[in-house]
Every structure is written in structure tokens, then in C-alpha cells.
Amino acid sequence: MDVRIVRSERRQRTISARLEAGVLVVRLPAGMPAEQEQEWVERMRQRVLGRRRNDELNSDGALRRRADELNRTYFGGALQIADIRYVPNQDARWGSCTTNQGTIRLSDRLADVPAWVRDYVIIHELAHLIRPDHSPAFWRLVQRYKLTERARGYLMALGLDDLGEPTGA
Numbered sequence: 557m558d559v560r561i562v563r564s565e566r567r568q569r570t571i572s573a574r575l576e577a578g579v580l581v582v583r584l585p586a587g588m589p590a591e592q593e594q595e596w597v598e599r600m601r602q603r604v605l606g607r608r609r610n611d612e613l614n615s616d617g618a619l620r621r622r623a624d625e626l627n628r629t630y631f632g633g634a635l636q637i638a639d640i641r642y643v644p645n646q647d648a649r650w651g652s653c654t655t656n657q658g659t660i661r662l663s664d665r666l667a668d669v670p671a672w673v674r675d676y677v678i679i680h681e682l683a684h685l686i687r688p689d690h691s692p693a694f695w696r697l698v699q700r701y702k703l704t705e706r707a708r709g710y711l712m713a714l715g716l717d718d719l720g721e722p723t724g725a
């Protein structure tokens with residue numbers, strides 16, 4: 557990716573980046589040391605790439621279709637999924653669920669794990685739409701999916717088992 561740095565006297569602190577005709581234009585305050593400029597360019601490059609990857613991951617509707625299938629298979633199609641999408645992995649969690657809005661977010665790292673592991677995370681978050689906790693009743697719902705323990709082991713081996721607490725806000 558080509559990069560163009562625009563140094564602006566007027567922008568005291570604001571740092572921004574966007575793609576303009578395939579060139580990453582990074583706006584930085586003038587007078588920043590070269591080393592720091594390079595750090596910012598790399599950071600902004602990763603951010604823009606991450607956003608683009610996310611747009612691609614969410615554009616084909618595959619995740620939504622899979623969630624609808626799993627809803628039918630494991631919950632009789634009873635759950636109301638307002639929205640489900642990948643988000644950049646920012647807080648080291650695999651997934652999250654906002655129960656009263658019916659919105660589910662999956663880390664984009666899950667785009668690269670086997671489908672049966674990803675299915676577990678989707679089912680886990682779907683179950684939170686019924687039980688917004690990690691009670692035994694919650695786990696009984698999740699364990700309708702027979703690969704639950706294997707999938708948890710798989711995620712743990714990757715160093716992350718934290719699916720995050722469901723939020724009602």
C-alpha cells in the first residue's frame with residue numbers, strides 16, 4: 557500500500573488516515589520526529605487494513621445466514637437476532653452479545669478458525685439471548701451443541717477463552 561504523509565501545521569494533535577484512490581494518506585502534525593511518524597503510519601495502516609478486512613468479512617452475509625441456521629437447529633428459530641457481525645479484535649474477546657438489543661459481535665479472528673469452533677461461539681452468544689449469564693441453565697443450552705467442550709479447548713489453546721459477559725445496555 558502506497559503511503560503519503562501530509563504534515564499540517566494547523567493540526568496540532570489530530571492524526572488521521574484514509575484511503576484516497578488506493579493511497580493511504582496519513583495526516584500528522586508537523587514537527588513530529590521521523591521515528592514517531594513511522595510508528596503512526598504503521599498504526600494507521602493496520603487500522604485501515606483491519607477496517608477493510610471487516611467490511612469484506614461482513615459483506616457476503618454468510619455469518620448472518622449461519623446464525624439463522626444455528627438458531628433454527630438449536631433454538632427452534634425462536635431467537636430474535638437483530639444484527640450479527642465481525643468486529644476488529646480490539647479487546648481480546650471472541651464474542652459479545654447485547655441481550656436487550658439482540659446484537660452479537662464476533663472477533664474477526666474467528667473468521668480464521670474452523671467452522672465448528674466458530675459455530676460454538678455463535679451458539680454461545682445466541683444462548684445469551686435466553687440466559688444473560690453463565691449459569692448452569694445457560695450451559696445446558698449451549699451444550700445442545702455437542703462440540704462445545706472441544707471448541708472451548710480449541711479457543712483456550714489459542715490463549716483466549718474469554719467470551720465476555722453479556723451486557724444488557
Ligand SMILES: [Zn+2]
Pocket residue numbers: 680684689690719720721722
Ligand atoms: Zn458468555
